[in-house]
Amino acid sequence: MAQTQSPSRPIASVNPATGQTLKTFAPLDDAEIEQKLALASRAFACHRHTPLAERARRLQAAADVLTTGRERYARLMSAEMGKTLASALAEVDKCALVCRFYAEHGAGFLADVPVVTDATRSFVRxxxxxxxxxxxxxxxxxxxVFRFAAPALMAGNVGLLKHASxxxxxxxAIExxxxxxxxxxxCFQTLLxxxxxxADLIADVRVVAVTLTGSEPAGRSVASQAGNHLKKCVLELGGSDPFVVLESADIQKAAQTAVTARLINNGQSCIAAKRFIVAEAVADTFEKLLVERFAALKVGDPLDPATDVGPLATPTILKTLDTQVHDSVSRGARVLIGGKALPGPGNFYAPTILADIPPDSPAYGEELFGPVAALFRVPGLDAAIRLANDTAFGLGASAWSTxxxxxxxxxxxxxxxxxxINGMVKSxxxxxxxxxxxxxxxxELSREGMLEFVNIKTVWEL
Incomplete structure (x- = not known):
């Protein structure tokens, strides 16, 4: 491990609904990082030989731990990053699901695949x-974390988590x-x-690959570092997902789903619908329904079961979103509802819908990470597809038609x-x-995701 002076600033857990610091942690120093990397290397030497049935049993056990402690883990997520309790509980359940999925299917995904050649025997391992x-x-x-960890551990790898600070x-808690x-x-360690x-972690010879979910700048940085050391990386970056509604769509259902698709996780999701591209023939109806539903949303304490939208995770995210909205409005965008940060403690932003958005504004081309919807009108299918693709991003898309x-x-x-098609994007x-x-x-996910971090070995025997 390259020697780098540890920062003196502690890693802090801050409640985004109140601004209260919940707990602080001293970052790991060089010696502590070295100990964890050495332990990971030793653990892999054993874990790689653990029978698949035993790996599956442990993943099932992890799912059981999650299910037993779901309320506690959900409240921790709500307190630490502001998601509503209902969405946090659903997240815990989904983590248990992915553990069970790979416990049940992992062995099949990893089974040797015979290939007919001119050899006596040939297969892929x-x-x-x-x-x-x-x-x-x-x-x-x-x-x-779990959508990476479950397939990685089932495949026989070990994990090192550098989580958001x-x-x-x-x-x-995950470790x-x-x-x-x-x-x-x-087998799985958190590095605070x-x-x-x-960069030093990626450079270390014991780290064989890296996966990142995050922003485009972070992706560029990690990809550059991984490439410099010839290490495999998987990147899941930002999105400006279109939500296309055509004239033949079920408008009531599309509008109802649109609210959930935009405001999932308080609007802070890469695959949240962000650009609502609606055929002119149904645009007035869709807009009216969307505004009505946004107006009915309750913003507040994420631990209150009645809350629909909680705070943004940090003051910086709130400031960035507010700047993007104000800049878009100054260039000609029209605010249909919301458009401002809410007064009082916490990082709360009013659910917002923007219309008449000019191409040179942030709301047209940038990812808006928060409860802000960008509404566009188009003549029909051709124009909808052109606008849907008029973005630097390409993560997900929802489209509505019969x-x-x-x-x-x-x-x-x-x-x-x-x-x-006729549903919101989800993993x-x-x-x-x-x-x-x-x-x-x-x-990530499925068999394809598991095979991102394995050696696909050809075996040929005459």
Missing amino acids: YQPLGPVLAVMPWNFPFWQ NVPQCAL AIFLEAGFAPG VGAERT DPAEIDRLAEEIEAGSVF DPRLPFGGTKLSGYGR
Whole structure:
């Protein structure tokens, strides 16, 4: 491990609804990081030989730990990053689901694949690589980690988590879950370090690969560092997902889903719908329904079951969003509802809808990470597809139509890692997840995600 002076600033857990500092942690120093890397290397030497059935049993046990402690883990997420309690509980459940999915299907995904050649026997074998570094964001503090960790551990790799610095308690809780489930010490470790340590971790010879979920600048940095050391990386970056509504769509259902799709996780999701592209023939009806539903939302304490929208995770995120909205309005965008930060303690922003958005404004081309919807009107299908693709991002897309010909074109021509027809974009352990263009490369989840971090070995025997 390269020697770098540890920062003196502590890693803090701050409640975004109140601004109260909940707990602080001293970042790991050089010696502590070295101990953890050495432990990861030793753990991999054993874990890679653990029978698949035993790996599966431990993942099932991790799912049981999550289910038993779901209320506690959900409250921790709500307190540390501000998601509503209902969404936090759903996140815990989804983490248990992904553990069970790979426990049940992992052995099949990793089974040798025979290939007919001129040899007596030839096949493809899938073998683990070693310690994989996961650089994870704060917005889904459990799910983002478990969707990496479950397939990685099932494949025989070990994990090193560099989590976002504002969710240290979640990061430590996840390590404790895997230990309680029976994974040996070192199979999954949390590294409480700042972002400035990432480059040294990637450079360390014991780290064999890296996965990152985060911003485009973070992706560029990690990809550059991984490439410099010839290490595999998977990047899931930002998104400016379109939500296309055509004349034949079920407008009531589309509008109802649009609210959830935009405001999931208080609007702080890469795959949240952000640009609502609506055919002119139904635009007035859709706009009216969307404004009515936004107006009915309750903003407040994320632990209150009646709350629909909680705070943004940090004051910086709030300031950035507010600047993007004001800049867009100054260039000609029209505020249909909201458009401002809310007074009082905490990082609260009013649910907002912008219309008449000019191409040179932030709301047109940038990712808005918060409860702000950008509404566009288009003549029809051709214009909708052009506008949907008029973005540097390509993570997900939701499209609404009942016309089979329109559906075929939407699925074929929208440039994104996933296209959901008549439903909101979501991640599912059964389906590969990832993006194209500046939304990154590589895949998570499904068999494809598991095979990102294995050695795909050809065996040929005469």
